Each structure stands twice: as C-alpha cells, then as structure tokens.
Amino acid sequence: SAVISQKPSRDICQRGTSLTIQCQVDSQVTMMFWYRQQPGQSLTLIATANQGSEATYESGFVIDKFPISRPNLTFSTLTVSNMSPEDSSIYLCSVRDRGPYEQYFGPGTRLTVT
Amino acid sequence: GNSVTQMEGPVTLSEEAFLTINCTYTATGYPSLFWYVQYPGEGLQLLLKATKADDKGSNKGFEATYRKETTSFHLEKGSVQVSDSAVYFCALSDRSNFGNEKLTFGTGTRLTIIP
Numbered sequence: 001s002a003v004i005s006q007k008p009s010r011d012i013c014q015r016g017t018s019l020t021i022q023c024q025v026d027s028q029v030t031m032m033f034w035y036r037q038q039p040g041q042s043l044t045l046i047a048t049a050n051q052g053s054e055a056t057y058e059s060g061f062v063i064d065k066f067p068i069s070r071p072n073l074t075f076s077t078l079t080v081s082n083m084s085p086e087d088s089s090i091y092l093c094s095v096r097d098r099g100p101y102e103q104y105f106g107p108g109t110r111l112t113v114t
Numbered sequence: 115g116n117s118v119t120q121m122e123g124p125v126t127l128s129e130e131a132f133l134t135i136n137c138t139y140t141a142t143g144y145p146s147l148f149w150y151v152q153y154p155g156e157g158l159q160l161l162l163k164a165t166k167a168d169d170k171g172s173n174k175g176f177e178a179t180y181r182k183e184t185t186s187f188h189l190e191k192g193s194v195q196v197s198d199s200a201v202y203f204c205a206l207s208d209r210s211n212f213g214n215e216k217l218t219f220g221t222g223t224r225l226t227i228i229p
C-alpha cells in the first residue's frame with residue numbers, strides 16, 4: 001500500500017496563528033482526504049481533496065478556516081487558520097489506494113493550541 | 115444518513131482471552147465495512163475489510179463477518195496478546211455514492227490486554 005508521511009508530526013501553537021500541515025504520498029493517488037480526531041473522539045472527515053479541483057468540505061467545515069491545496073497527485077496541504085484551543089486535535093490525511101472505498105492513513109499531526 | 119455504533123470501552127482482557135468488539139451500522143446504500151486499529155502514538159492502520167454480505171475479513175488472527183440481516187460487523191479474535199492493546203475503529207464507506215467515499219467511523223473501542 002501507499003506510504004504516507006505528514007509534517008509536522010506535532011506542534012504547539014498560539015491562539016490566533018495558522019499552521020499548515022503537509023501530506024506526502026510515495027505514489028500517485030486520485031483521492032486524498034483530511035480528517036480530524038479530537039481528543040478521545042473518533043475521526044471526522046474535514047474535506048476531500050482531488051487534484052485540479054476545489055476541495056469538497058463536509059458540513060461544519062469551511063474553506064476559510066481549513067484551506068486545502070492539492071497541487072499534484074502526491075501532495076496536499078491543510079491549513080488550520082486563526083486557531084483556537086478547540087482546534088487542538090490530531091489531523092490525519094488519508095488516500096484511496098488499492099481499491100475503491102479503501103483508505104490508508106498517514107501518521108497524523110498532533111496539534112495543541114494554547 | 116450513515117452511522118456506525120460501536121461497543122463502548124474500555125475493554126480489559128487477560129492474555130489469551132477471546133475477544134469480541136461489537137459493531138452495528140446504518141447505511142442508505144451498499145456499504146463496505148472496515149476495522150481500523152490505532153496503536154499508541156500511531157496513525158490508523160487498516161486491519162480488515164469486507165465489501166459485501168457474508169464476506170469475512172481476516173488479518174493477524176482477527177476476523178469479522180459482514181452480516182446484512184443484522185447489520186453487524188463484529189470483530190473477533192480467539193486468543194489476544196498484549197501487543198493487541200490499541201484502539202479499534204469500525205467504519206463504513208457507502209459504495210452507492212461513488213465520488214463521495216467518505217469513511218464514517220464509530221467512536222472507537224480501547225482494548226487493553228493484561229499479561
């Protein structure tokens with residue numbers, strides 16, 4: 001399966017600042033996804049990022065808060081803007097790899113906002 | 115809409131005990147079902163999957179059977195090891211909604227195995 005890396009692995013940020021998280025895949029993939037896992041909670045999809053088109057956001061998530069780029073088939077970024085403590089979460093990217101409807105996840109970025 | 119209901123944890127078992135983690139789902143279309151595992155400090159790993167009714171997914175001694183009649187996908191293992199301690203997530207993806215392949219996750223079950 002695809003090997004997925006994320007940068008940074010963790011960060012501590014101040015309220016009001018922004019952080020950009022990078023997701024790199026070792027092979028070309030059509031679909032990439034960004035999820036959020038709040039402390040002690042399950043995963044929630046933020047948006048789907050397809051190369052060459054605007055990201056599709058889920059209900060409750062907006063582009064101004066979570067802008068996403070997808071410049072090619074191996075890379076994507078998620079920015080968490082104007083952060084507040086409620087944004088403290090693990091952010092994970094995933095890709096559709098071998099077969100449809102089967103996703104593989106990166107190691108995650110653990111974000112703490114103070 | 116789609117939803118996944120998972121057995122609440124935490125679950126604590128002794129080594130070599132039998133494990134069952136219950137998972138039931140609600141889906142409007144034709145879901146594929148998955149179990150993911152998250153070891154401490156790591157990301158999610160796909161443990162096993164099933165794409166249609168009566169399919170059995172298996173991996174690392176874990177099994178789960180796609181039961182359409184009971185809308186269930188319970189995870190089982192005959193003899194657990196300390197290394198199985200992790201959080202387990204049941205998830206579904208709706209195959210009837212091609213192009214919108216979001217995974218819907220259950221709340222996760224934390225499993226601790228005691229030597």
